[in-house]
Structure formats: C-alpha cells, structure tokens
Amino acid sequence: MSGSATSDKHRQRGSVRQRGNSLQVRVYAGVDPVTGKPNYLTETIKGTDKAAHRRASKVMTKLQARVDAQRSPSSSVSFSHAVDEWLRTADIEDTTRHGYVGYIERSIRPVLGDLPVNKITARTLETFYGELRRCRLNCDGRPFVEHRAEGEHDCAEKKCAPHQCKGMAASTVRQVHSIISGVLNAAVRWDWISSNPARIAQRPKQTPPQPDPPSPAQAAKLVDKAFELDEAWGTLVWLAMTTGMRRGEVCALRWSRVDLDEGIVEVRSSYTTLRGVGREKDTKTHQMRRIALDTETIVLLREHKNRCDELARSFGLPWSEDFYVFHEVSGDLTKPYSPESVSNRYKKMAKRLDIDTHFHALRHYSATELLTAGIDLRTVAGRLGHGGGGATTLRVYAAWVAAADRKAAEILGSRMPKVSRK
Incomplete structure (x- = not known):
C-alpha cells in the first residue's frame, strides 16, 4: 500500500x-x-x-x-467511553436523558472523562464530590473570566464577568453520583471492572424535604385571583389544589379520563416538553390512579366542560372526549396547556399577590391539608401517586404526619372512659 x-x-x-x-x-x-x-x-x-x-x-x-x-x-477503557456506551444502551426517558447529558458534559466528563475506569476509586469520587461542593466549575482557584460565548467576542457585549466559585447543592452532587454509579454498574456488567467504587464512596447526605405549602388564607387568595383572571384558569388551579395532581398530569388530562357522574378522575399520563416539543408519557411512578372528586369540583368541571363544548362548536368541531381538559390559550382543544406556561402564569399571579410560592406547592397544600384533617397516610399517598405504600409521603410530610398523630391521640384520649382517682 x-x-x-x-x-x-x-x-x-x-x-x-x-x-x-x-x-x-x-x-x-x-x-x-x-x-x-x-x-x-x-x-x-x-x-x-x-x-x-x-x-x-x-x-x-x-x-x-x-x-x-x-x-x-x-x-483500560476510558470513563468517557463508558459514559457514551451507557448513554447509548440505557433505557432512560428523554427528559431525564437531557438532564443527565447536561451534568455529564458540564461537570463529569471534563474531570473524569480521560481516566481509565479501572483507575477510578472511592477516594477519586469523594475528592471529586468535595470539589463540586466547593466550585461547580471545578476551578483551580486562580482568577479567570467566565466567557459567555466561545471564540472571538466582545466581553462587554456578552456580559462576561470574573469567575466566582459557587458550589453545587448536595442534592445536585447526589444526582451526579447517581449518574456515575450507573455508568460504573454498566462497566461491571461488561467485565471492564470487577466492582463499582461508587457503591462505597461517601456522597453528601440527603437533606430532608422541606415542603412549603401556601397557608389556607394564601390558598384562598390564589384561587380567587385565578377565577378573577379566567374561569378556565381558576378551574385548573382549583383542581390541582384539591387533587394534588402534578403539573404534567393536569396538562395531560383528557375528558375521557374524567367521570363526572361517578366523581372520579383517572390519572394515566403526564405531559412534558423538551426543546419545545411536547409529548405524553407515563406518570412519574408509572402507575395509573383514580382520584375521587368533591361536589364543588364536579360542579366546576361540568361548567368548564360546557365552555369547552361551546368553544368546539364555535370552531365547527364535533365534540370529542379526547379533547384536553385544559387546552392551550389559542383555543385549540387538541393541544394541551404547556407545563411551562402553567408554571409561568402561576408564578406571575402569585407575585402580584405578594405570595412567594410556585405551582408544585399546590400539591403540598393538598397533602398537608388532608393529613392535618386526620386522613390516613395510605389514602393521602394514593391520591398523590406516591410509591412505597406511603413511605415517600411519610418522608416528605413527616411534620404534618406527626401533627395528625397528635390530633389522633387527643381524639382517642377524649373518648376513653374516665378513671376516678383517689
């Protein structure tokens, strides 16, 4: 040759x-x-x-x-190659994969990518996690400018600024650890290494969940304002507050899953968007659940359905049970209200009321109100769609479970026969 x-x-x-x-x-x-x-x-x-x-x-x-x-x-195979092979073969949902790739390219690959997988130890990982807690960019401590664009550019125009170290939150480092552990587990299965050092490496402790639901007074203001802005928007906020449905679950809800005669909502899917493209997927726990509706919620949904029917007729469309319950603002009943639009509109509404909260807090409100009222843990977990038979509910809402337990003790004490004392 x-x-x-x-x-x-x-x-x-x-x-x-x-x-x-x-x-x-x-x-x-x-x-x-x-x-x-x-x-x-x-x-x-x-x-x-x-x-x-x-x-x-x-x-x-x-x-x-x-x-x-x-x-x-x-x-040895490099860790970077192991990451690529894991991403290629792992069964990961698109939105989760998008988040993983972000962590990999920003934080993991620049530091660990060139290392052979058999050279990565528990100490390597613990040192890496410590550096991420110090600085998410893993800088060497020397001053430099964080450029907001690559190649030749005007720093003043792009608003480039001197780097300031900002450590990753413990929960984010735990997410990074989960990705690394998944890659190394795959390396073990493929006989590239004999054991996974991430199994024994110490990671930051998980901070206890601290749900911050709106108070009953704040919830009332939020609902009143939502109905004042738009009847459909008010119904959406009300439904999220009374059922504890996740944002994506509310957006994915179709009329075929709402039985107003029985007063039941079936939650079978969730709606998500990635790079502007929306799609339906399974719920977070991949389980279908049925949520009972109260009388007031049924009335509101009947009125909302009548409005949707009138809207369909105005567009010359025959009614379909596959229409989304909460459609996009343009009036297209075949397209759902996007989750991002729901969050943004809710945040702006809360800000006008001077209430520091977010849409997911409505889920916390539903859970804490039920627990405070003495509803049993398993029922609350079922309505929220938590897995583990209530273990997740107990972990997240431990303080309210304790308050409900105190209330139960007082109720039981009041019903006990009185004992005469000398």
Whole structure:
C-alpha cells in the first residue's frame, strides 16, 4: 500500500462538518459487534470561525487517541467511553436523558472523562464530590473570566464577568453520583471492572424535604385571583389544589379520563416538553390512579366542560372526549396547556399577590391539608401517586404526619372512659 493511500485511510478516521452554527467532530470507532453498525465518537464545538476549527482539530486528535486506547488490549477503557456506551444502551426517558447529558458534559466528563475506569476509586469520587461542593466549575482557584460565548467576542457585549466559585447543592452532587454509579454498574456488567467504587464512596447526605405549602388564607387568595383572571384558569388551579395532581398530569388530562357522574378522575399520563416539543408519557411512578372528586369540583368541571363544548362548536368541531381538559390559550382543544406556561402564569399571579410560592406547592397544600384533617397516610399517598405504600409521603410530610398523630391521640384520649382517682 502506498504512503498516499495510508494517509488517506488515516484521514478517513475522522471528519469535521458544520451543523448550523456549530462544528461536529466525528471519529470512526469500529463496528458494533452486536448490531454490526459502525460506531462513531462525536463532539460538538460551538462556532464556525477559525478558532472553532482549531478547537475542532484538537478534539479530533483527542477522540482518535481515545479510539486507539480502547482498541489496545493492554489499556483500560476510558470513563468517557463508558459514559457514551451507557448513554447509548440505557433505557432512560428523554427528559431525564437531557438532564443527565447536561451534568455529564458540564461537570463529569471534563474531570473524569480521560481516566481509565479501572483507575477510578472511592477516594477519586469523594475528592471529586468535595470539589463540586466547593466550585461547580471545578476551578483551580486562580482568577479567570467566565466567557459567555466561545471564540472571538466582545466581553462587554456578552456580559462576561470574573469567575466566582459557587458550589453545587448536595442534592445536585447526589444526582451526579447517581449518574456515575450507573455508568460504573454498566462497566461491571461488561467485565471492564470487577466492582463499582461508587457503591462505597461517601456522597453528601440527603437533606430532608422541606415542603412549603401556601397557608389556607394564601390558598384562598390564589384561587380567587385565578377565577378573577379566567374561569378556565381558576378551574385548573382549583383542581390541582384539591387533587394534588402534578403539573404534567393536569396538562395531560383528557375528558375521557374524567367521570363526572361517578366523581372520579383517572390519572394515566403526564405531559412534558423538551426543546419545545411536547409529548405524553407515563406518570412519574408509572402507575395509573383514580382520584375521587368533591361536589364543588364536579360542579366546576361540568361548567368548564360546557365552555369547552361551546368553544368546539364555535370552531365547527364535533365534540370529542379526547379533547384536553385544559387546552392551550389559542383555543385549540387538541393541544394541551404547556407545563411551562402553567408554571409561568402561576408564578406571575402569585407575585402580584405578594405570595412567594410556585405551582408544585399546590400539591403540598393538598397533602398537608388532608393529613392535618386526620386522613390516613395510605389514602393521602394514593391520591398523590406516591410509591412505597406511603413511605415517600411519610418522608416528605413527616411534620404534618406527626401533627395528625397528635390530633389522633387527643381524639382517642377524649373518648376513653374516665378513671376516678383517689
């Protein structure tokens, strides 16, 4: 084979192509033994200027070196490659995957990516977690400017500023730990390592949940304001408050799942959006549940259904039970109210009332009011859709469960026969 042919073959190992306002570096990594399809390592570089092309060239060299290392039987698979294979094979929902990729690219890969998986120890991970708690960017402590854009740019225009260390919250570090542990569990299954060091590595303690529901007086103001703004919006806020449904569950609700004669709502799905594209998916616990409705809620939903029917007729549409209960503002009954729009509108409404709260707090309100009224834990857990037979409910609402237990003790004491004392 001539030298020219060898050079051409080497160049074919990778390529750089423009995708919109970015460059994609692509390096051939062999054929998958299971699927028979070619594998590629890819990385995206923001920008298309000369500086971006220089960075792309460096990334190309790095990816080619990673492929060479993984093909060598004397060297260990890199953690970065293990991450890629885990992401490719793991059964993860799109929204969860999107969040995982963000943590991986921002925090995990820059620090641990080049390490061989068999060189990662519990101490490595604990040191990494400690650094994340100190600074989420894992800086070296030296001053530098946090540039808000790559390549050549005007720092004043982009509002670049000196870096200030800000540590990750304990809950976020625990999420990072969960991702790393998942990758290393896969590495164990694939015989790349003999044990998972993340199993014994210490991670930040989980902070106890601190639900902050609105007070009954605040809840009344919120409901009154919601109905004042819009009857449909008021019904949505009321339903969330009385049923404890999650935001996505309220948005995904269709009339076919509402039985107004029996006074039952079936919660079977949740609505979510990712990069502006919405879709229905399973509920958080992947379980269907039926929630009983009170008389006032049934009346409000009947009135709301009549309004939806009138709206459909005004558009010349025959009524369909597959219409969403809460549709988008434009009046299209076939498209749901987006979860982000619900949160934003609720936040603005609460701010006008000078109440510091958010939409999810309505779920907390429903739970705490039921527990305070003495409703048993299993019933509350069932309405909320908590798994574990009430264990999650007990953990999140421990303070209110204790108050309900005190109330139960007083009720029982008052019903006990009186004992005469000398």
